[in-house]
Amino acid sequence: MKKVVIIGGGYAGIYALRELVKNKNIKITLIDKHTYHNLQPEVYDLIANKSNFADVTIDLTTLCMGFNHNHLEFKNLKVRRIDKEQKKIFTEEKEIVEYDYLILAAGTRTFFPPQIPGLNHADDIKKLHRAIDFKQSFEKQLFEKIRDEAKQCADTHIVVVGAGLSGVEIAAEMAYYSNKFFKRGNFSCDNLKISLISSSASILPGLTQELINISQERLKSLGINIITNTKLQKVEEGYCYLSNGTKINHSFVIFTGGVEASPLTEGLNVQTNQKGQLLVNEYMQALEHENIFAIGDIAEIRNNKDEIMPPNVTIARISGTVAGKNVLKSIEGKSLIKTNPKLDGILIALGGEYAAGNLFGLIHVKGKLAYFIKKYVFHSYRKPLLKLIKSGYNKFRKF
Known part of the structure; x- marks a missing residue:
């Protein structure tokens, strides 16, 4: 049975997971140092008292239990090192996780320039x-x-x-x-x-x-x-x-002056950019490593015009979905699919029930209309995950 490991339970990792569970004959392990998926774009609502902690998180334990897959597990571990030759992941908790295919979705962190004191x-x-x-x-x-x-x-x-x-x-x-x-x-x-x-x-x-x-x-x-x-x-x-x-x-x-990739990329000995993001090909594979995929913010993702795509939920969805599909195709010996990421648009929350946006590069919207479009997009992502964690919670309660 092939072993697939996802490191990172953010947007990209979840989209990859949703593809992988379609194959019931592989072992899937999701690893994250947190027990929850942080819906980061909504955290500003939490700070402004428009929502609470439960509204901006998805529990990863119950999420994994909610998928109808007998060989899926979530491990709350902090990854310290990845050995590409042995295909082993070493963790702070001393647990070693083996893999045949690895999907890196560990995201980025805020970069604090060392030249700015204080x-x-x-x-x-x-x-x-x-x-x-x-x-x-x-x-x-x-x-x-x-x-x-x-x-x-x-x-x-x-x-x-x-x-x-x-x-x-x-x-x-x-x-x-x-x-x-x-x-x-x-x-x-x-x-x-x-x-x-x-x-x-x-x-x-x-x-x-x-x-x-x-x-x-x-x-x-x-x-x-x-x-x-x-x-x-x-x-x-x-x-x-x-x-x-x-x-x-x-x-x-x-x-909020900038980001850098997860420190996981530092000791991996793969090609990265100046921010530490992994360079990937059109199949979302790390360069020169067919069994390692990188998705979401941790990767430098380009379209077919060789333009670097901005780190956002749309790119996380596209890259995660393509990587998940391509891991399954690799296991089945089928040709991989290429990605050509395109932005659906951009929506900016601007306080209260007011937002501004550009949709598909064609039209600008603002005010309550843009706000409700933004909320619709968020709920469209969150609603199926809520169903899964509710199902997983019910299973958990039966144990």
């Missing part, structure tokens, strides 16, 4: 536990502000560094949440400020000008201070120092 003061909300810590710290500061407002009205200033999708979305959600909070309570100490810093000439570099304009107008209406053509140079307790020669006070610094 970034240890910054919050990394890409990780769910760090996002929850930030949420709790922020709410505690709001409580202290209201508690002491008759004696003093201390400034609260959130500085978001990086004006790509993540930076724009978190700034918008925090601003909307804060405005709603102070308006609902009619609190007098409502001097919370949010600054968004972009090293580029505008926010959302690389997106269409119309989408940039819509987003910028929305951010300004929420009271967000946008600073462009400026880099963060240093962070100290209470202050950020910027490349334009100014310093601004901060209560919280959220850093």
